[in-house]
Amino acid sequence: MGNHLLEVRDLSVRFHTAQGMVNAVNGISWHLDRGETLAILGESGSGKSVSASAIMNLIDTPPGEITAGQILFDGVDLLQAAPEMRRRTNGKRISMIFQDPLSHLNPVYPVGWQIAETALAHGWTKTAAYDRALSLMARVGIPDPQAALSKYPHEFSGGQRQRLMIAMALMLKPEILIADEPTTALDVTVQAEVLSLLEELKAETGMGLVLITHDLGVVADAADRAVVMEGGRIVEAGTPHDLYHSPKHPYTQKLLAAAPGKGVMRTAGKLAPPILEVHDLKKSYGAFEALRQVGFDLHAGETLAVVGESGSGKSTIARLVLRLEEATSGQVLWKGEDLLAKSPKEMAKLRRQLQMVFQDPTQSLNPHMTVFEIISEGWAIHRDILPKSQWRARVAELLEQVGLSAAHAMRAPHQFSGGQRQRIAIARALALEPEVIICDEAVSALDVSIQKQVIDLLGDLRDRLGIAFLFIAHDLPLVRDFADRILVMQKGEIVEQGTVHQIFDAAQHPYTQRLLYAGLDADPDVQAERRRKRRMLERA
Amino acid sequence: MKSMLGKRAVSSFVSLLVLIVLVFFLSRLTGDPAALYLPIDASEAMRENFREINGLNDPVLVQFGHYLSDLVRLDFGDSLRKARPAIDVVLEAFVWTLWLALITMVLVTVAAIVVGALAAFNVGRGFDRVASVFSLIGASAPDFWVAIVGIVLFSVTLGWLPTSGTGTIWHWILPVAVLFIRPFGLILQIVRGSMINALGSAYVKTARAKGVKNRPIIFVHTLRNAMLPVITVIGDQAAALLNGAVVVETIFGFPGVGKLMIDSILQRDFNVILAAIMVTALAIFVMNIVIDIAYALLDPRIRT
Numbered sequence: 001m002g003n004h005l006l007e008v009r010d011l012s013v014r015f016h017t018a019q020g021m022v023n024a025v026n027g028i029s030w031h032l033d034r035g036e037t038l039a040i041l042g043e044s045g046s047g048k049s050v051s052a053s054a055i056m057n058l059i060d061t062p063p064g065e066i067t068a069g070q071i072l073f074d075g076v077d078l079l080q081a082a083p084e085m086r087r088r089t090n091g092k093r094i095s096m097i098f099q100d101p102l103s104h105l106n107p108v109y110p111v112g113w114q115i116a117e118t119a120l121a122h123g124w125t126k127t128a129a130y131d132r133a134l135s136l137m138a139r140v141g142i143p144d145p146q147a148a149l150s151k152y153p154h155e156f157s158g159g160q161r162q163r164l165m166i167a168m169a170l171m172l173k174p175e176i177l178i179a180d181e182p183t184t185a186l187d188v189t190v191q192a193e194v195l196s197l198l199e200e201l202k203a204e205t206g207m208g209l210v211l212i213t214h215d216l217g218v219v220a221d222a223a224d225r226a227v228v229m230e231g232g233r234i235v236e237a238g239t240p241h242d243l244y245h246s247p248k249h250p251y252t253q254k255l256l257a258a259a260p261g262k263g264v265m266r267t268a269g270k271l272a273p274p275i276l277e278v279h280d281l282k283k284s285y286g287a288f289e290a291l292r293q294v295g296f297d298l299h300a301g302e303t304l305a306v307v308g309e310s311g312s313g314k315s316t317i318a319r320l321v322l323r324l325e326e327a328t329s330g331q332v333l334w335k336g337e338d339l340l341a342k343s344p345k346e347m348a349k350l351r352r353q354l355q356m357v358f359q360d361p362t363q364s365l366n367p368h369m370t371v372f373e374i375i376s377e378g379w380a381i382h383r384d385i386l387p388k389s390q391w392r393a394r395v396a397e398l399l400e401q402v403g404l405s406a407a408h409a410m411r412a413p414h415q416f417s418g419g420q421r422q423r424i425a426i427a428r429a430l431a432l433e434p435e436v437i438i439c440d441e442a443v444s445a446l447d448v449s450i451q452k453q454v455i456d457l458l459g460d461l462r463d464r465l466g467i468a469f470l471f472i473a474h475d476l477p478l479v480r481d482f483a484d485r486i487l488v489m490q491k492g493e494i495v496e497q498g499t500v501h502q503i504f505d506a507a508q509h510p511y512t513q514r515l516l517y518a519g520l521d522a523d524p525d526v527q528a529e530r531r532r533k534r535r536m537l538e539r540a
Numbered sequence: 541m542k543s544m545l546g547k548r549a550v551s552s553f554v555s556l557l558v559l560i561v562l563v564f565f566l567s568r569l570t571g572d573p574a575a576l577y578l579p580i581d582a583s584e585a586m587r588e589n590f591r592e593i594n595g596l597n598d599p600v601l602v603q604f605g606h607y608l609s610d611l612v613r614l615d616f617g618d619s620l621r622k623a624r625p626a627i628d629v630v631l632e633a634f635v636w637t638l639w640l641a642l643i644t645m646v647l648v649t650v651a652a653i654v655v656g657a658l659a660a661f662n663v664g665r666g667f668d669r670v671a672s673v674f675s676l677i678g679a680s681a682p683d684f685w686v687a688i689v690g691i692v693l694f695s696v697t698l699g700w701l702p703t704s705g706t707g708t709i710w711h712w713i714l715p716v717a718v719l720f721i722r723p724f725g726l727i728l729q730i731v732r733g734s735m736i737n738a739l740g741s742a743y744v745k746t747a748r749a750k751g752v753k754n755r756p757i758i759f760v761h762t763l764r765n766a767m768l769p770v771i772t773v774i775g776d777q778a779a780a781l782l783n784g785a786v787v788v789e790t791i792f793g794f795p796g797v798g799k800l801m802i803d804s805i806l807q808r809d810f811n812v813i814l815a816a817i818m819v820t821a822l823a824i825f826v827m828n829i830v831i832d833i834a835y836a837l838l839d840p841r842i843r844t
Binding site: 058 | 749
């Protein structure tokens with residue numbers, strides 16, 4: 001055994017839960033050297049964050065229990081160390097940042113104090129702590145750092161909050177920074193900026209970086225080495241290059257195969273006549289224009305993707321078209337008739353033809369209804385679709401169509417995994433035999449491998465049933481494999497539209513180009529090239 | 541912060557105005573005031589005289605104008621029974637109620653926060669279980685029953701405390717103790733729940749990862765966040781006490797606003813009832829603003 005800066009040896013952690021004992025990680029080992037970036041790659045439930053929690057002494061006992069292993073930091077076993085020594089290590093020698101910085105910052109204290117607190121907790125004077133906080137806030141790119149000191153977390157954007165977290169973690173120049181999904185909920189362009197910042201800071205300070213992620217693209221972009229976790233075990237380790245080009249373990253192979261953006265792009269045949277025509281659609285909230293003058297056509301059987309970052313107005317389109325919200329002005333022609341002019345009663349009748357699948361199936365499925373009730377509810381409203389005697393058989397058929405089984409009909413949504421729930425939501429939409437399904441970020445909350453399965457399912461339904469999709473997403477690679485045409489949105493406007501080929505091979509608008517270069521690719525070579533282009537674009 | 545407080549003050553003030561209008565018309569809706577104010581055996585001449593003196597023969601809007609101008613001058617007329625200005629009678633009683641509410645709420649708040657926080661640190665252990673059972677019993681025990689049992693036990697059987705009235709510090713113990721129980725049980729539950737939430741929150745994880753010591757994690761990071769839902773409940777409970785703890789004040793013969801209201805209703809002393817409603821409404825209006833200020837001081841997110 002060499003002298004690694006940090007070494008996790010044969011670590012096993014289990015949790016006592018209502019369902020009994022759960023082994024979160026089973027005898028995992030990894031190490032990190034100075035100035036190195038190690039990625040821990042895994043999907044939800046793989047145990048990828050558990051060793052980090054053990055290092056930071058964040059596992060509550062009970063319900064958690066570390067049953068075996070060592071964590072050697074500079075040769076000392078942290079698991080045997082006194083609590084006071086662990087506290088002094090935290091923040092000073094090893095720091096950690098988290099996903100979702102909004103909930104990880106205390107909402108009722110100014111960020112300046114929260115950043116300074118890292119130093120104050122380790123015995124610095126107030127003046128010294130605030131001076132350092134100020135210079136770090138400037139370093140991580142917070143505009144007007146002096147004024148920002150006394151602002152509260154809710155006054156910053158998501159990307160800025162993560163920069164503040166980074167400043168907080170780097171206060172005492174730690175030897176190791178652990179970043180747990182640091183860019184996951186961020187927009188692609190912001191994600192790219194945060195990753196670049198981490199990279200620069202690592203080079204400046206020489207710290208070791210542990211990057212916990214579910215995203216192969218993050219691994220390709222930033223890691224020197226990576227370990228792949230599945231079900232609490234490390235199944236494979238290696239450089240991103242080796243993992244990408246010669247994955248040995250079947251799970252790694254599966255993950256790579258599921259990575260979107262590698263399939264064959266669809267070439268649209270002759271377009272059918274448009275069934276949905278949107279003209280000059282506008283929506284303002286007070287003085288804020290969420291959507292300005294948007295127009296597009298959706299043809300029968302076609303998949304039209306709407307991509308953009310948060311606040312671009314892409315979800316607003318879905319809500320306006322379905323009249324979940326009223327448009328400020330404009331026209332939405334459904335087979336020539338203006339939906340926006342329909343009375344609520346007429347609209348109710350038409351709704352069966354336009355169905356929606358939402359982002360979060362945990363919230364969009366009523367937890368008090370069985371799957372059967374959820375799927376059949378639409379038939380109770382639109383009585384002419386199916387006589388009641390056939391409901392049971394048809395629910396079974398629909399469940400099988402989305403890859404579940406008839407036996408699932410009497411269960412409640414909470415008994416299913418996230419991917420299965422989204423299948424139920426799709427079955428619910430299909431029950432009304434719609435001609436258009438609007439998917440609002442329908443797969444973005446799912447793990448990569450599940451995402452792939454759901455996308456395959458949607459593609460299969462499209463080919464068999466001829467359903468048209470309005471597919472709203474922030475994830476470009478995903479859209480590349482699935483859509484026929486793409487609308488790119490920014491700040492309430494369509495900045496570019498075209499076929500997948502046109503957008504991916506010859507994007508015209510600078511914003512589209514920025515989006516494309518900011519996206520992360522699972523192939524380290526492609527990613528290195530992209531990063532180079534991104535840098536050039538930044539300088540230009 | 542100023543704009544938020546302004547908005548809240550205006551909206552509370554609007555409810556106060558609605559109450560003022562409502563009280564006037566309700567008191568007219570309940571029938572001829574002459575029939576209500578005067579004894580049942582009063583002659584028609586006496587009634588007519590009464591109407592004339594009190595301006596009841598004027599158009600309703602004119603009467604409403606008089607009512608408003610009286611209100612602004614805090615002139616509610618004289619108490620029929622005590623032959624003194626009604627407002628004086630009410631303010632006298634209100635001071636008693638204010639003290640009772642103040643003492644009770646201070647004790648409740650301190651006790652509930654200490655016990656609730658301790659229960660939250662010891663979730664599932666003995667202390668937490670005992671505290672939870674007591675708070676549940678406390679929150680659901682009917683106060684008239686507790687009051688009577690208290691009198692029987694401490695005054696009649698043991699003879700430690702006076703049964704009713706005022707005069708010495710001993711007279712305060714039973715009423716405060718009885719009023720203490722329910723808000724204590726309720727607020728304890730809220731403190732415990734929101735403290736558990738706050739201790740399990742993501743920002744506590746961040747603080748631990750920064751190497752912050754346990755004590756500041758509890759008293760700086762969690763307590764302030766955990767107090768937010770608690771403040772609202774404290775406000776509700778205090779409002780209930782300010783309204784006059786009718787049952788408890790009556791049982792203990794405590795000369796507060798609650799007892800005064802019941803007595804005045806029984807004696808048809810409408811001027812006093814009106815004055816009592818206005819004074820308590822104004823008190824609750826002021827207290828809501830105090831609660832809003834406290835909330836805004838604790839939570840920067842609502843200051844805008």
